[in-house]
Every structure is written in structure tokens, then in C-alpha cells.
């Protein structure tokens with residue numbers, strides 16, 4: 001029988017990559033993808049804050065895996081809509097986590113979290129490092145982690161997968177905090193930009209995370225056996241450190257013809273954390289030992305298989321698809 005996978009947030013950047021990766025997998029999963037405001041012919045519209053509807057869908061589909069990508073991921077929007085953000089980022093994971101422990105049809109829940117649960121002062125962060133988010137978004141995602149792992153049951157599995165800032169195929173560049181840098185680089189109208197050169201980021205391609213999740217599901221059917229279970233927290237991250245300013249320089253150099261970046265000024269100042277301002281952690285590097293360490297040393301013994309930032313963008317720009325034309 002085919003394993004069934006439910007992907008929430010499948011209209012989003014990560015969820016779309018995860019949905020496609022499971023659909024294309026040679027293991028032949030039965031996959032359903034959910035959307036909210038952006039359903040398609042394939043993606044089912046469902047407001048995840050409607051618990052009764054979620055229960056109905058899960059009871060009828062009976063997934064073996066739920067990859068929960070839906071969230072409010074924009075720190076500034078989250079801060080402006082605290083109640084709605086608390087619900088989608090904190091309460092929905094609790095609903096899914098509770099359903100995952102159903103004795104009649106348990107499933108493995110993968111809750112996608114963020115490096116922003118850390119304060120960025122002492123990288124690299126191991127999976128057991130104590131979270132200390134600097135902003136409301138990180139707090140709500142940490143709340144989602146606690147909700148996910150707070151359900152302890154012999155039924156089902158609940159796993160938190162933390163990832164750093166994401167890029168990859170998007171509908172419009174503004175869907176990703178990294179892809180949008182291309183619009184800044186391409187704006188040669190004379191407008192001046194100030195670009196963050198304070199935070200060290202580890203931009204990670206959603207295609208790589210999606211591929212990893214398929215390999216994870218292949219390796220741990222039903223979340224693993226009693227001999228080898230999935231650990232509660234995993235970190236996935238590309239290794240290359242860049243500030244947003246450095247990413248702009250790369251995108252300018254890779255453009256054909258190369259573009260000037262004279263209109264972009266680096267900003268190295270440490271942001272002052274004050275009420276109403278979104279705090280920016282300096283360096284939240286995620287240690288990936290939980291994935292790469294050998295099994296006998298407590299890791300999964302799996303490879304990350306991340307692609308290079310420059311290499312992906314070089315190909316993407318050659319294909320000429322990152323032009324707000326939609327390539328999801």
C-alpha cells in the first residue's frame with residue numbers, strides 16, 4: 001500500500017517544493033497538498049485554523065505523514081497581526097500534533113520551524129540548545145515547537161525540523177526574503193537601497209529540503225521502528241554564510257550582463273532591540289550534526305546534499321526564469 005503524505009502550505013515556497021518532491025518520488029507516495037488563499041486545481045483549500053475541517057480531512061485521508069509547512073513566516077507581518085499569527089503558528093501545530101497521536105490512525109508530523117528560535121549570539125546551535133527568540137515571529141514558532149513536542153504518546157511521531165532562510169523556485173520574487181533581492185539588484189532606476197550586512201544567513205534551497213524530507217520518509221517508513229526512531233528535533237541547513245548584502249553582490253555579478261550594485265549600500269549597524277521593532281539575530285547557524293553524524297553517534301547518518309547558492313542562481317539566471325514570471 002502507498003504511504004500517504006499530507007502537505008500543508010503547499011501553495012507556499014517550501015510546501016510547494018515538498019508537495020512536488022513527494023509526487024515525483026519513485027517510492028510512489030499518495031500526496032495531498034493544502035492551500036488557504038491560493039488553491040489550485042490540485043491544491044485543496046482549507047483554513048487550518050478551522051479545527052473541525054482539519055479533523056474531517058485527516059479522518060478521511062488517513063495520512064501516514066503530515067509535513068506542516070503552513071505558517072505566517074514574515075516577522076514584520078507577524079508582529080502586526082499577533083492574534084492571527086499565534087493561531088496559525090502556535091495553535092494549529094497543537095491541533096495537528098494531537099491528531100497525530102490518534103490510536104486509530106496515528107501519523108508522523110513534521111513541523112517546520114526556524115533558526116529564528118535562537119538569539120544568534122552563540123552559533124552553531126545544536127538541536128538541544130535552548131531557544132531564545134528575539135522577536136514575536138520566533139516566539140510563535142517556538143510555541144509551535146512546544147505544542148508539537150508537548151504531545152507525548154506511544155502513537156504517532158512528532159518531529160521539529162528547523163531550517164534557515166529559504167530560497168528557490170517562487171511564483172513571484174517577493175515570496176522569498178532571498179529571491180526578492182534579485183528585484184533590488186535589477187532596479188537600476190536610480191533608487192537607492194540600504195542592505196543588511198550585519199546578520200549572517202545560511203540561505204537554503206527549498207528543493208534540497210524537499211528532497212531530504214522524501215529521503216527521510218523513505219528511510220523511516222511510518223516514522224521508524226522501535227529500534228530506530230526519528231529524533232524529536234532535526235536541523236537542516238546549507239553551509240555557506242552570507243549577509244543579504246553579499247547575496248546582492250553575487251546576484252549582480254551573475255546577471256547577464258553583470259549589473260551594477262552601486263545603488264545598494266551595506267548596513268553593518270547592530271539593530272537596537274526595542275518594543276515594536278523586529279529583532280534580528282546576528283548568526284543563528286544551525287548545527288546539522290543531527291542529520292550527518294553516524295547512527296552510532298546519535299545522528300541519522302544521512303547526507304544533506306545541499307546545492308551551492310551561486311551554482312543554483314547561475315543556472316536559474318541562465319534559464320531566465322527568476323523574473324517574476326512564475327516558475328512554481
Ligand SMILES: NC(=O)c1ccc[n+]([C@@H]2O[C@H](COP(=O)([O-])OP(=O)(O)OC[C@H]3O[C@@H](n4cnc5c(N)ncnc54)[C@H](OP(=O)(O)O)[C@@H]3O)[C@@H](O)[C@H]2O)c1
Nearest residue numbers: 009011012013014035036037038047048070071114165166
Ligand atoms: N521563508 C523562510 O525564509 C523561512 C525560514 C525559516 C523557516 N521558515 C518556515 O518554513 C515554513 C514554510 O515557509 P514558506 O516560506 O514556504 O512560507 P510561505 O511561502 O509564506 O507559505 C505559507 C503557507 O501557509 C499557508 N497558510 C497561511 N495561513 C494559513 C491558514 N490559516 N490555513 C491554511 N494555510 C495557511 C499559505 O497558504 P495560502 O498562500 O494559500 O494562503 C501558504 O501556503 C514556515 O513554517 C516558516 O515558518 C521559513
